[in-house]
Amino acid sequence: xxxxxxLFIRIVEGxxxxxxxxxxxxxxxxxxxxxxxxxxxxxTVWKTLCPFWGEEYQVHLPPTFHSxxxxxxxxxxxxxxxVIGKVCLTRDTLATQPxxxxxxxxxxxxxxxxxxxxxxxxxxxxxxxxxxxxxxxSVLEARDLAPKDRNGASDPFVRVRYNGRTQETSIVKKSRYxxxxxxxxxxxxxxxxxxxxxxxxxxxxxxxxxxxxxxxxNVQRLRAAQQEEGWFQLQPDQSKSQREEGNLGSLxxxxxxxxxxxxPSGCYQPLVQLLCREVKLGTQVRGPLGDGGRVxxxxxxxxxxxxxxxxxxxLSCQDGKEPASARGPSVPWESAPPFPMVLCGPQSEGFGxxxxxxxxxxxxxxxQSPGQLILLIEETTSTECxxxxxxxxxxxxxxxxxxxxxxxxxxxxxxxRTSEANTLFRSNSLASKxxxxxxxxxxxxxxxxxxxxxxxxxxxxxxxVELDPSxxxxxxxxxxxxxxxxxxxxxxxxxxxxxxxxxxxxxxxxSRSVRACPAVVRATxxxxxxxxxxxxPSAQDENVPFIAVTSFLCLRFISPAIMAPKLFHLRExxxxxxTSRTLLLLAKAVQNVGNMDTPASRAKEAWMEPLQPTxxxxxxxxxxxxxxxxxxxxxxxxxxxxxxxxxxxxxKEGPLFIHRTKGKGxxxxxxxxxxxxxxxxxxxxxAKTPSSKKSTLIKLAHIxxxxxxxxxxxxxSHVMQVIYxxxxxxxxxxxxxxxxxNELNQWLSALRKVSINNTGLLxxxxxxxxxxxxxxxxxxxxxxxxxxxxxxxxxxxxxxxDPLDHDLEAQLIYRxxxxxxxxxxxxxxxxxxxxxxxxxxxxxxxxxEDPLAQLLQVLQDLREAHRxxxxxxxxxxxxxxxxxxx
Numbered sequence: 001x002x003x004x005x006x007l008f009i010r011i012v013e014g015x016x017x018x019x020x021x022x023x024x025x026x027x028x029x030x031x032x033x034x035x036x037x038x039x040x041x042x043x044t045v046w047k048t049l050c051p052f053w054g055e056e057y058q059v060h061l062p063p064t065f066h067s068x069x070x071x072x073x074x075x076x077x078x079x080x081x082x083v084i085g086k087v088c089l090t091r092d093t094l095a096t097q098p099x100x101x102x103x104x105x106x107x108x109x110x111x112x113x114x115x116x117x118x119x120x121x122x123x124x125x126x127x128x129x130x131x132x133x134x135x136x137x138s139v140l141e142a143r144d145l146a147p148k149d150r151n152g153a154s155d156p157f158v159r160v161r162y163n164g165r166t167q168e169t170s171i172v173k174k175s176r177y178x179x180x181x182x183x184x185x186x187x188x189x190x191x192x193x194x195x196x197x198x199x200x201x202x203x204x205x206x207x208x209x210x211x212x213x214x215x216x217x218n219v220q221r222l223r224a225a226q227q228e229e230g231w232f233q234l235q236p237d238q239s240k241s242q243r244e245e246g247n248l249g250s251l252x253x254x255x256x257x258x259x260x261x262x263x264p265s266g267c268y269q270p271l272v273q274l275l276c277r278e279v280k281l282g283t284q285v286r287g288p289l290g291d292g293g294r295v296x297x298x299x300x301x302x303x304x305x306x307x308x309x310x311x312x313x314x315l316s317c318q319d320g321k322e323p324a325s326a327r328g329p330s331v332p333w334e335s336a337p338p339f340p341m342v343l344c345g346p347q348s349e350g351f352g353x354x355x356x357x358x359x360x361x362x363x364x365x366x367x368q369s370p371g372q373l374i375l376l377i378e379e380t381t382s383t384e385c386x387x388x389x390x391x392x393x394x395x396x397x398x399x400x401x402x403x404x405x406x407x408x409x410x411x412x413x414x415x416x417r418t419s420e421a422n423t424l425f426r427s428n429s430l431a432s433k434x435x436x437x438x439x440x441x442x443x444x445x446x447x448x449x450x451x452x453x454x455x456x457x458x459x460x461x462x463x464x465v466e467l468d469p470s471x472x473x474x475x476x477x478x479x480x481x482x483x484x485x486x487x488x489x490x491x492x493x494x495x496x497x498x499x500x501x502x503x504x505x506x507x508x509x510x511s512r513s514v515r516a517c518p519a520v521v522r523a524t525x526x527x528x529x530x531x532x533x534x535x536x537p538s539a540q541d542e543n544v545p546f547i548a549v550t551s552f553l554c555l556r557f558i559s560p561a562i563m564a565p566k567l568f569h570l571r572e573x574x575x576x577x578x579t580s581r582t583l584l585l586l587a588k589a590v591q592n593v594g595n596m597d598t599p600a601s602r603a604k605e606a607w608m609e610p611l612q613p614t615x616x617x618x619x620x621x622x623x624x625x626x627x628x629x630x631x632x633x634x635x636x637x638x639x640x641x642x643x644x645x646x647x648x649x650x651x652k653e654g655p656l657f658i659h660r661t662k663g664k665g666x667x668x669x670x671x672x673x674x675x676x677x678x679x680x681x682x683x684x685x686x687a688k689t690p691s692s693k694k695s696t697l698i699k700l701a702h703i704x705x706x707x708x709x710x711x712x713x714x715x716x717s718h719v720m721q722v723i724y725x726x727x728x729x730x731x732x733x734x735x736x737x738x739x740x741x742n743e744l745n746q747w748l749s750a751l752r753k754v755s756i757n758n759t760g761l762l763x764x765x766x767x768x769x770x771x772x773x774x775x776x777x778x779x780x781x782x783x784x785x786x787x788x789x790x791x792x793x794x795x796x797x798x799x800x801x802d803p804l805d806h807d808l809e810a811q812l813i814y815r816x817x818x819x820x821x822x823x824x825x826x827x828x829x830x831x832x833x834x835x836x837x838x839x840x841x842x843x844x845x846x847x848x849e850d851p852l853a854q855l856l857q858v859l860q861d862l863r864e865a866h867r868x869x870x871x872x873x874x875x876x877x878x879x880x881x882x883x884x885x886x
Contacts, residue, residue, distance in 0.1 A: 002262050004808065005063040006798070007034075008100070010254035011042055011070065013052040017107075017249035020074035020082045025049060027075040028084065030251075031741075034061060034068050036117030036146065038717075039795070041741045043566055043574045044075045049249070053574070054567065058798030063259060066091055066233060070251060072107055083110045085248035089255055100256030107248040114236040116213035118144035118176070120158070120200060123229040124222055126188070135162065135186045135196065135219065139169050141179040141778075143789045144767075145234075148202040148210040149174075152711030155203040156212060162186045162196045162219075171203045176710060177767065177778040177788040194219045200234060211237055260811050267865045268810035270858045272400065275393075275813075278373045278851055279402050282409045373851050374406070375413055376827065378430040380820040390433035392812045394441065399804040403438060404520060408527045410434055415535045421544045424532065425551045432556070435524075439557045443521050444800045447561055448570065450513050454506050455565045458582055459575065465495040465582040468607045496610035498582070503589045503611065507618045514628045519636075525549050526630040543596045549626050554594030562587040569800070572742075593618040651801065652750040653678040654743070658686070658697075659714075659735035672714075672737050679750055684722070697734060698724045705762040705791050706751035708744070709735060713769045713776055718744045722751060723762060731784075735769070749796040753803065756793070765791050814862050821859055828852045 011030050020026045025047045032040035039059055045051035067090045074082040085107025094101060123138040139158045148154045156178045158169040165186060172178035186196075196219055200212035213234025222228060374393075381389045397406040410431035418424050425432050439447075466472050472488050486494070514522075532548040561568040562583050565575070575583060589611050597612075597619050657672035675686040678694060684703075685694040702724040709719040718738045726732050738744040755761070764787030768777030775781075778788035817824070831852065 003063050004260045004262055005061050005065070006258050006260075007059045007061060007068060007094075008254070008256040008258065009040070009057045009059065009068070011053045011055050012252035012254065013050070013054070014072060014249055014251050015050045015104075017049045017051070017072065017084055018247075019049060020076075020084065023047070026084070029073055029075055031071040031073060032057070032068065033071065034059065034795070035065050036069070036115070037792075037795075038741050039745055039797075043572065045574060046576060054564065056567070060794065060796045060798065062792075062794045068094075068255065070253065071110070072249070072251060086110050087251050087253065091257065094255060094257035095259070100254065102254045104250045104252050106250050109248065111236075113211045114238075115146060116211070116234050116236045117146045118142060118200075118213065118234050119231040120198065120213075120215060120234060121231050122198060122215070123227075124196070124217065125227045126223050129187065131187075132190075133188045133223075135188050135222070136183060137162075137186070137196065137198065138183040139180045139198070141177070141181070141788070142200060142234075143177050143231075145176040145178075145200065145202075145212050147176060147711065148212070149204075152715075152717070154210070154212065156200055157203055158182075159199045159201060160184050160196070161199070163189065172779070174712070175777060175779060179778055179780070179788070188219070188223075196222070198232075260808065260815070261866060261869070262807050262811050263862070263865055263869065265807050267862060268807060268814070270861065271814060271855075272396065272806075272810055274851065274854055274858060275373065275396070276400050276402055279397065279406050279409055282372075282374065282412075283405045373855060374409055374430075376824065376852070377817070378410075378413070380823050381430065381816070383428065385816070386428065386430060387433045387437070389813075389816055390430055391437040392809050392816075393430075394434050394437045395804055396806070396809040396813060398438075398441065399806045399809065403442075404524050404527060407431070407434060407438060407524050408531070411528050411531045415531055418535075421536050421541050424544065424548055432552075435552050436556050438524065439521070439552060440800050442518055443557070444568070446513070446517055446521070447557065447568065449516055450509050451506070451558060451561055452570055454502060454509065455562070455570050455583075457505075458502060458586070459571065459579055461498075462576075462579060463498055463582065464491075464578055465498050465585060467492060467495055467499070467585060467610065468605075492610070495585075499585055499589060499611055500614045502582075502586050503593075503614050503618065506586075506590065507593070507621045511621050511625045514625065517629060519632065519638075522629055522632045525553070525626075526632055528552075529626070529630045546623050546626050547594070547596055549630070550594035550596070550622065554590055554622075559587040559590050559594070562590065572740075589615060593622055596623075650678045650680050651754055652747065653690075656686075656747070657737035659737075672735075677736070679747075679754065681754060684751070698722060700754055701758060702726070703751065703755040703758055704731070704760055705765050705793065706748050706755070707765050707789075707791055708748070708767065709769070710767040710777060713767075713771075717741070720744055720748055721765075723765060725760075745797060746799070749799070752793050752796050761793060762787070762791050765789060814859065817855070817859055818863070821856070824852065824856060828856060 009032060011032075014028060017026055017028055026049060027044050027046050028048070028051045029044040030040075030042040030053065031038055040057050042053045042055050045053065067088055069086055069088040071086045072084040074084055076082065087105040087107060089101060120142040121140040123140060125136045125138075127134050127136055137160050139160065142156060142158075145154055145156055151174065153174045153176055155171055155173050156175065157171045158180065160167050163186060167184040169180045169182045172180070196217040197214060198217075199214040202210040202212055204210065214237065215232045215234060217228075377389070377393070378386075393406065394403060397403045410429075414425060414429055414431040425435075464473075469488065469492065472491050474486060474488060474491060528548055529545045532545040536544045561570060563580075565571040565583070566573065574580075588605070588608065592608065592611075592615050597615050654677065655674055656677045657674050659672055675688065676690045676692075677684065677686050677697075679685075681700065683696045683700055684698040685696050687694045703722060704725065705721075705723040707721055707723075709721050711717040713719065714735070714737065716737060718740060720736050720738065722734045722736065724732055724734070736747070738747060766775050766777050766785070766787050767789050768775050770776075770783050773781055775783075775785065775788070778785075780788070831850070
C-alpha cells in the first residue's frame, strides 16, 4: 500500500494589481513554489493590471510537503523581475477542505524574514550534571537553505539560545548545505525558560545578517523524552505584526489536495472486472444492427405494473408500440435468461433504449440491463465533479483496452434520451466529458501535427484582423501606401483574405491527416457515426452523423485549441490582444464549418459573411474527410495499432544544452553545447538536429536520479543532472541546461516517471558539482559521498501523455463510488423486494446475481481492505470523499 499526494492547481486571474512600470501598467506572471521550490511558471500577460491566465496543473508530491505559495511577479526585460505579492496555502489548510480552496485571495507583501526554506539536522539530549541536568544541543548539518547572496548561495551559521544565553557555530562560506557537527551545552535550571531556540542565519560582512529560519523546542517535553534527533523544518519569524492585505491586488485560485492510499493491484481486480463486464455486455447487447442484424441474446425488461408490459422475446409492447428489431420467436418472460438483456424500446426511439414511459433507472429496467452501472455512475455524479470522473473512467477503460467500447456505450445511452437531433451531445453529460478527455489523451499528438503549423503562422505574422465593422480600428493597421491610410472596407477585405488563407490551410491540413489520426480515435468516431446514423436514419437528418463527429472534433477539440493554444501545449506563451482576436475569428469560422454551415450559425454573426465561400467549400472538405476517417475496418485498426506500438513515440523531446567539458576546468554556462534530445521508454538520446541520426546517451534502466543543480554551480537556475551508471557499472553524471523553469521541471518529471521502477534509485544526491577536490554544495572532499540533499523522485507534473496508472485510477473510482454509496444502496433497495426491504447482499459463501449488488459488495470489500492494511487509514466519510471535481 502506498500513499500518494497530488495538488490540482488552477490559476485563474488577478485583479487590481499595482503598477510596476513607468507606463502605469505591469507585465504579470505567477511562480508556484512547493516548499519554496519553483514548480510552475505561468505565461506573462503583457501590459495589464487585471491579467487572465486560466492555466491548470496537477503536481504529484510526497505526502510530507508543507505549503504551496503563489508569487505574482512583474517581468522586466532589463532588470530583475519585481515581486508584486504572494498567496500561501499550507498543507494543513488544504487538508481540512475536501473540496479544496476556490476563490479570491488577497496578495500579501513578501517579507524576506518569512521566505525561509530547508531543514536542519539536530540532536538534543538531557544529560545529568554535577549540580543539575544539562541540555546538550548538537548542530550537525542543514540542507536546502534559502540562497541569500547574489552568487546563489549563503554563508550560514547557527545561533542557539536558551535561558538568556546564546552560542553560535562557525560560518560555512558559500553553501546551502553546510555541515557543522558542533555541540553546545546549557544548564537546566528550575523555573527557567522552557524554550530552546535554534536559529539559522546568513552572515554578511557589510550589511546585516539575513534570517534563514528557526526551530523552537519545548524543554519540558524534551526532559520527558530525554533525547530527540532528526531533521526539522525551518520556520519563519512570526513575531512581527501582520501587514494589511488588499492593497496589492488579489489572485483567483482553485487548489485541491488529494491524498490517496493505493492498495495492491489485486484488491481492485473485482471492481475493474465488474465495470469491464458491464461495458462488454452493454455494447454486445446494444450491438450495431447495421453490422449484422439481430444481436445475440436479445431479451426483454421484466413486467412493470405501472408501465406498458412486453409480452415476448420479440420486444413488442402490449400497447401496440413495436421496437425496430427483427421479429424473433416468442419466449415467455419467465423463460428468458438473465443475461444479456436490453431495455424495452419503441420504434420511434430506436432499438435498445428506454421507451417513453420508462425511466432509464426505473425498477423495470434495472439491474437486469447490462451497462446500467455506467448509467448509475453518471446519474450519481454531480456536475462539478463530472469531468474528473469521466477522465478517470476513460483512463481505466483505456488501460483495459475498452475505451472504444466504453464510449460506444455512453453514445448509446446519450442517444437513448435524445429526441431532437440539434441537441445531440450539446450538454455536459458523461459522454461529452469522456469524449473530451479521450481526445486529449489519445489525440493530442495528432492535434499538434494538424494545428501546430497554422498556429505558429498566426503568431509569427501578427497581422491586424477584424471582420466586425463596429470593432475596426484603422489606426492600428498603419498605411497600405506611402501617404494614404487604409479605409474600413480595405481593412475588412484584407482581414477576410487573411482568415480565408488560415482556414483553407487548416482544412487542407485536416484533409491530409486521415492516416495520421490514431486508429483508436478513428474507430471511436466510426462507432459514433454509425450509432447516430442508426438513431436518425431519415433523409432530412443526413448531416446529423457528420455534425456528431464535428461536435467533438471541431467544437470541443480543435476550436478550443485555436482560442487557447497555451492550454493545449501548442505555444509557450499566451497570445497578445491582436493575435487573440485573429485566433478567435478563426475558431468561429471552424465552428461554422463544424456546424455544416447551418442557417442558424450564419444568422448569429452576419459580419462573418465574407468567409462564406471558404466555409461552404470547407463543409464539403470536412464531410469528405469524415467519410474517409470513419472508413476503417477492424483488421486495419489492429494493423495500425500494432504499427504504432512498434514505433514507441518519444515521451519527451526538444533542444537542451549539455555540458561538454571534463576535468578540473571552470564550470560555466558557456561550456554547454546545444543538441536535440529525445527521451523514449528505452533511452535518453541526442542528435545534432531533430532529423539526424540519434546517439544513445543514457540507457533508461541505468538512471539512478534526476535532480536540479544549484544556481551557483553554472550561474543558471535551469540546470539538471542525470545520475546514471555506465556499462562498466561506474557512476556518471550528465549536466543538461534548460531554457526556463517550466522546461526544467517537465524534463525532470518525464525522466522520473520513466525510471520510477529502476533498481538502485538514489535517496540522496549532491545539488552541486565536484570542482577541484571538493563538492561545491557541502564542501565535502569525498567524491563518493552519499549526498547532502534528499532526492525528489516523487515530485512530478501530470501531463497528457503520461503512462496510465491502473491502481490509482481504480482507487479514484472507488473513492467516488464510496461517496455516493448511500444513493446506490437506495437504488438497490428500490430494485429489491420493495421499498421496505433492505438490500439483498450475499452471504459468506454466496454471490449476488445482479451487478448493483455485486458493486455494493465490492465497495464493502475494498473498505475492509483499507481498514486492515497496516500502512493505511480508514477512508474518509462519504461527505468528505467528493474530491473529484472541476
